Amino acid sequence: MDVPSLMAGLALILVFAKVSGHLAAKLGQPAVLGELLAGVVLGNLGLFGYGGLEGLSHHAGIETLAELGVIVLLFEVGLESTIGGMLEVGLSSLVVAGLGVITPFALGFLAGRLLLPDASAYVCVFLGATLTATSVGITARVLKDLGRSGSVEARIILGAAVIDDLLGLVILAVVVGLLEAERTAAPSALGIALVSGKALGFLAGALALGVWLSPRMFRVASRLEAAHVLLAIGLSFCFLLAYLATRLGLAPIVGAFAAGLVLEATHYEGLTAKGEHDLTEALRPISSFLVPIFFVLMGIRVELRSFVDPGVLLVAGALCAAAVLGKQACAAGVIGVPGADRLSVGIGMIPRGEVGLIFASVGQKLQSQGQPVVTPALYSAIVIMVIITTLLTPPALKWSLGRGARAQPTV
Amino acid sequence: MDVPSLMAGLALILVFAKVSGHLAAKLGQPAVLGELLAGVVLGNLGLFGYGGLEGLSHHAGIETLAELGVIVLLFEVGLESTIGGMLEVGLSSLVVAGLGVITPFALGFLAGRLLLPDASAYVCVFLGATLTATSVGITARVLKDLGRSGSVEARIILGAAVIDDLLGLVILAVVVGLLEAERTAAPSALGIALVSGKALGFLAGALALGVWLSPRMFRVASRLEAAHVLLAIGLSFCFLLAYLATRLGLAPIVGAFAAGLVLEATHYEGLTAKGEHDLTEALRPISSFLVPIFFVLMGIRVELRSFVDPGVLLVAGALCAAAVLGKQACAAGVIGVPGADRLSVGIGMIPRGEVGLIFASVGQKLQSQGQPVVTPALYSAIVIMVIITTLLTPPALKWSLGRGARAQPTV
Numbered sequence: 001m002d003v004p005s006l007m008a009g010l011a012l013i014l015v016f017a018k019v020s021g022h023l024a025a026k027l028g029q030p031a032v033l034g035e036l037l038a039g040v041v042l043g044n045l046g047l048f049g050y051g052g053l054e055g056l057s058h059h060a061g062i063e064t065l066a067e068l069g070v071i072v073l074l075f076e077v078g079l080e081s082t083i084g085g086m087l088e089v090g091l092s093s094l095v096v097a098g099l100g101v102i103t104p105f106a107l108g109f110l111a112g113r114l115l116l117p118d119a120s121a122y123v124c125v126f127l128g129a130t131l132t133a134t135s136v137g138i139t140a141r142v143l144k145d146l147g148r149s150g151s152v153e154a155r156i157i158l159g160a161a162v163i164d165d166l167l168g169l170v171i172l173a174v175v176v177g178l179l180e181a182e183r184t185a186a187p188s189a190l191g192i193a194l195v196s197g198k199a200l201g202f203l204a205g206a207l208a209l210g211v212w213l214s215p216r217m218f219r220v221a222s223r224l225e226a227a228h229v230l231l232a233i234g235l236s237f238c239f240l241l242a243y244l245a246t247r248l249g250l251a252p253i254v255g256a257f258a259a260g261l262v263l264e265a266t267h268y269e270g271l272t273a274k275g276e277h278d279l280t281e282a283l284r285p286i287s288s289f290l291v292p293i294f295f296v297l298m299g300i301r302v303e304l305r306s307f308v309d310p311g312v313l314l315v316a317g318a319l320c321a322a323a324v325l326g327k328q329a330c331a332a333g334v335i336g337v338p339g340a341d342r343l344s345v346g347i348g349m350i351p352r353g354e355v356g357l358i359f360a361s362v363g364q365k366l367q368s369q370g371q372p373v374v375t376p377a378l379y380s381a382i383v384i385m386v387i388i389t390t391l392l393t394p395p396a397l398k399w400s401l402g403r404g405a406r407a408q409p410t411v
Numbered sequence: 412m413d414v415p416s417l418m419a420g421l422a423l424i425l426v427f428a429k430v431s432g433h434l435a436a437k438l439g440q441p442a443v444l445g446e447l448l449a450g451v452v453l454g455n456l457g458l459f460g461y462g463g464l465e466g467l468s469h470h471a472g473i474e475t476l477a478e479l480g481v482i483v484l485l486f487e488v489g490l491e492s493t494i495g496g497m498l499e500v501g502l503s504s505l506v507v508a509g510l511g512v513i514t515p516f517a518l519g520f521l522a523g524r525l526l527l528p529d530a531s532a533y534v535c536v537f538l539g540a541t542l543t544a545t546s547v548g549i550t551a552r553v554l555k556d557l558g559r560s561g562s563v564e565a566r567i568i569l570g571a572a573v574i575d576d577l578l579g580l581v582i583l584a585v586v587v588g589l590l591e592a593e594r595t596a597a598p599s600a601l602g603i604a605l606v607s608g609k610a611l612g613f614l615a616g617a618l619a620l621g622v623w624l625s626p627r628m629f630r631v632a633s634r635l636e637a638a639h640v641l642l643a644i645g646l647s648f649c650f651l652l653a654y655l656a657t658r659l660g661l662a663p664i665v666g667a668f669a670a671g672l673v674l675e676a677t678h679y680e681g682l683t684a685k686g687e688h689d690l691t692e693a694l695r696p697i698s699s700f701l702v703p704i705f706f707v708l709m710g711i712r713v714e715l716r717s718f719v720d721p722g723v724l725l726v727a728g729a730l731c732a733a734a735v736l737g738k739q740a741c742a743a744g745v746i747g748v749p750g751a752d753r754l755s756v757g758i759g760m761i762p763r764g765e766v767g768l769i770f771a772s773v774g775q776k777l778q779s780q781g782q783p784v785v786t787p788a789l790y791s792a793i794v795i796m797v798i799i800t801t802l803l804t805p806p807a808l809k810w811s812l813g814r815g816a817r818a819q820p821t822v
Contacts, residue, residue: 003478003663007654014647022635061475067414068476224433228699235700236425243418252414282696288639289646289697 006061010293012053013062016042017292028398033390035292036383039299047304057300066297067252069290070358074253075238076287078260079280092340093159096333100160100349101167104131104326111318115311116378122178122368123378126359129175130382131323133168133355134161135390148401152340157348160330168355172251176366202248206241206255210262218268230268231282237263251362298357302383303376312377316384323389324350344400351393356386417472421704423464424473427453428703439809444801446703447794450710458715468711477708478663480701481769485664486649487698489671490691503751504570507744511571511760512578515542515737522729526722527789533589533779534789537770540586541793542734544579544766545572546801559812563751568759571741579766583662587777613659617652617666621673629679641679642693648674662773709768713794714787723788727795734800735761755811762804767797 016038024034045053056062105128112124134157148154177198214237221233238259245255268279307313327349331342360382363374374382427449435445456464467473516539523535545568559565588609625648632644649670656666679690718724738760742753771793774785785793 004654004657006475006478007482007650007657007663007666011647011650011654014643014650018632018635018640018643022640025636060471064417064472064475065479067417071418221429224429225436228696229429229433231696231699232425232429232703236422239418239422239425243415243422246415246418252418255418285639285642285693285696286700288642292643 002059002061005055005059009056009059009062010065012042013293013296014289017296021292028394029391030394032295033387035295036299036302036387036390039296040302040304041299042296043300043302044304057297062293062297065290066294069287069292069294071238071242071252071256072235072283072287073291073294074256075235075260076280076283078257079263079283080260092156092334092337093163095335096156096160096330096345096349097163097167099329099333100134100164100327101132101171103329104322105129105171107131107322107326108319111315111322115315115318120368122175123373125178126175126363126366126373127319127378129168129171130356130359130363131319131326131352131385132164132171133352133359134164134327134349135351135355151401152337153344153348153401156334156337156340156345160333160345160349164349168359172254172359172362176251176362198248202245202254202258206244206258207262210237210241210258214262214264222268228282230279234263234268234279234283251358253358295357298361298383301361302380304380307380307384309377312381313384315378316381316388319381319385320388323352323385324392341400343403344397347393347396347400350389350396352386352389356382360386413470413472416466416470420467420470420473421476423453424704424707425700428707432703439805440802441805443706444798446706447710447713447798447801450707451713451715452710453707454711454713455715464711468708473704473708476701477705480698480703480705482649482653482663482667483646483694483698484702484705485667486646486671487691487694489668490674490694491671503567503745503748504574506746507567507571507741507756507760508574508578510740510744511545511575511738512543512582514740515734516540516582518542518733518737519730522726522733526726526729531779533586534784536589537586537774537777537784538730538789540579540582541767541770541774542730542737542763542796543575543582544763544770545575545738545760546762546766562812563748564755564759564812567745567748567751567756571744571756571760575760579770583665583770583773587662587773609659613656613665613669617655617669618673621648621652621669625673625675626678633679639693641690645674645679645690645694662769664769706768709772709794712772713791715791718791718795720788723792724795726789727792727799730792730796731799734763734796735803752811754814755808758804758807758811761800761807763797763800767793771797 017035020034020038021031022034024031024037042053043057045051108128108131109124112119112127116123116127217233217237218230221229238256241255241259242252243255245258246252263279328346330349331346334340334342334345360374360379364372364379366373428446431445431449432442433445435442435448453464454468456462519539519542520535523530523538527534527538628644628648629641632640649667652666652670653663654666656669657663674690739757741760742757745751745753745756771785771790775783775790777784
């Protein structure tokens with residue numbers, strides 16, 4: 001293990017993440033945008049003749065920490081949502097989520113077919129899937145920054161974004177499973193059904209097992225006399241489900257999200273009563289250390305060289321259009337909520353963040369017909385799309401909610 | 412990067428760490444002892460015919476996290492001590508620390524000379540060095556468990572343990588530097604002086620630079636509008652000094668400790684005033700996640716097979732005797748504090764924990780005359796010594812302080 005380069009790399013990444021997060025905040029943008037751009041800068045110093053950081057993009061230690069970061073992030077996002085809360089979200093959230101998955105998927109698939117004629121159908125499916133999931137982190141953060149977390153639009157958007165995330169993860173599982181199947185046999189309707197069944201089965205099984213196991217596990221854990229038991233057992237549960245997900249051929253983040261979804265604060269009341277920090281609170285320093293490493297590393301892996309290619313810019317433009325326009329269908333999904341501002345709901349669903357990048361990074365590792373599903377050029381186009389949609393949302397949402405507030409004074 | 416085995420390994424290590432920490436606590440022992448023993452169990456399942464965990468002892472991802480754990484631990488220990496506080500600790504702490512370094516070092520060197528006639532002088536020096544540093548973590552924890560953190564004995568022991576830790580790190584730097592020198596040229600008095608000078612120079616330089624840099628750095632950082640700035644900048648500072656230490660041929664933990672020593676809460680008042688968590692508080696979840704990984708991994712690397720060797724047990728016995736008896740010289744170091752219980756001071760200095768194991772793990776990576784300085788057999792003997800001294804202290808200290816309390820009623 002190369003400890004010196006790990007130390008230097010981490011020191012650099014953490015400082016760059018915070019400074020760029022600050023600059024992003026100053027410009028009214030979410031911190032994740034700054035972290036991505038900081039990574040782009042660090043990863044492309046070679047263009048300016050400085051090659052000292054070339055090793056950073058594939059440093060095993062930093063990769064380990066980034067991988068752990070995204071797993072912890074999805075665990076956290078899962079913890080924010082509850083199975084009960086998801087059942088509570090109304091018809092609107094469900095229809096908005098459904099429309100917000102179907103139309104971007106269709107538009108993304110079409111864009112792939114039109115612009116990448118040589119690519120296999122899998123690549124187009126993957127491209128469509130990349131556009132489906134709304135970044136619940138970015139959406140929630142923007143609404144909070146605007147002080148509108150409790151508005152009716154906010155509730156519809158957040159509910160739909162959570163369902164979106166879950167659907168996105170199922171789609172990812174299906175797509176990854178399809179590629180696995182491609183290697184062993186020709187894909188078939190039966191194969192797709194099997195893969196979908198396995199993905200939904202894992203989630204259903206994990207939820208059922210988790211709901212049964214979680215309170216019992218924490219009841220035993222609350223008897224343990226050791227520091228930070230809640231954190232350790234919670235993380236173990238997350239890692240265990242992440243491991244089980246990989247054993248079924250799913251991404252580890254699917255398991256981490258399921259683990260978060262299953263865990264409820266009531267399960268570990270015995271531990272918080274003993275003075276342990278709440279799990280979400282104890283996770284925050286860990287995620288604030290590890291998560292930026294993931295986003296900066298994602299940025300580092302953007303090859304600006306490939307931006308020179310007009311083909312990349314064309315694909316990026318098409319993806320952006322598909323991403324933005326596709327989510328506007330969500331406006332039609334607001335049902336039975338007379339006061340809601342449909343335009344704001346559509347805009348609030350635009351940001352693609354974590355999940356889009358996760359798709360892109362998973363796609364880099366997958367192969368279809370001996371080619372990586374996401375080539376460096378396509379990866380760059382996806383990152384451009386994530387950057388543009390992330391950048392676009394805060395000012396657009398601010399404008400549209402402000403417009404609504406003027407037309408309809410606050411109650 | 413092998414994500415599935417990382418997930419499974421971490422889930423297993425965290426659960427084992429907490430369950431064994433609980434069992435240790437139930438037996439009145441510090442959690443670190445349980446973590447070590449849990450590792451010994453996990454690492455030696457091969458003896459019972461189960462080889463499924465063989466990969467764990469050299470898993471790159473787990474090694475990265477363990478390495479990060481020990482760096483964060485030394486940073487935390489450094490944060491607990493301040494330069495001012497160290498200047499405040501009286502004559503007693505200084506003399507106790509000095510005697511507590513010199514006598515175990517001499518006894519350890521002698522034990523090496525007598526029992527390992529084929530070993531080079533470096534190995535004996537390393538063995539002596541391994542016995543010097545009191546584990547401040549274990550000592551503090553035991554005193555806290557007994558409700559005696561504020562007693563006069565506690566203050567002498569803790570002050571001496573802090574100085575001890577620092578001396579131990581300087582000794583480690585000197586010994587590692589000597590071995591570096593051995594590879595390039597014959598060691599000489601000049602070489603030793605150079606190495607000592609480099610080690611002390613680094614610490615002095617790091618302290619001077621840090622004292623100048625730290626308040627300025629945090630003044631700039633307090634203007635940053637980003638979440639968890641204090642944690643990120645603090646960790647960056649730790650990793651930067653760890654990196655600089657490695658550039659000078661010192662261990663990264665020396666830099667991490669120096670970083671902690673330099674940082675003072677007053678430097679980042681601007682950030683805590685803005686509602687940021689205190690650095691120590693924000694580090695706690697991170698260290699409680701990473702530090703047990705280090706100790707469990709250390710335990711995993713203990714080869715029980717080598718215990719069968721009577722030679723190992725003989726060396727382990729001699730090391731234990733040198734460790735326990737060597738620290739009893741500390742009793743003579745209590746000067747000008749009439750009420751203090753000298754026996755308790757000597758017993759309180761016994762535990763060798765983190766630092767002893769760190770020495771052992773550093774020694775495994777070092778080479779002298781083409782041989783590892785710490786062979787698997789010697790490593791096992793050192794771990795037995797750490798286990799025995801750690802195990803011995805809590806009941807012995809409880810007894811000796813109780814004896815003092817009976818003889819001399821509480822004021």
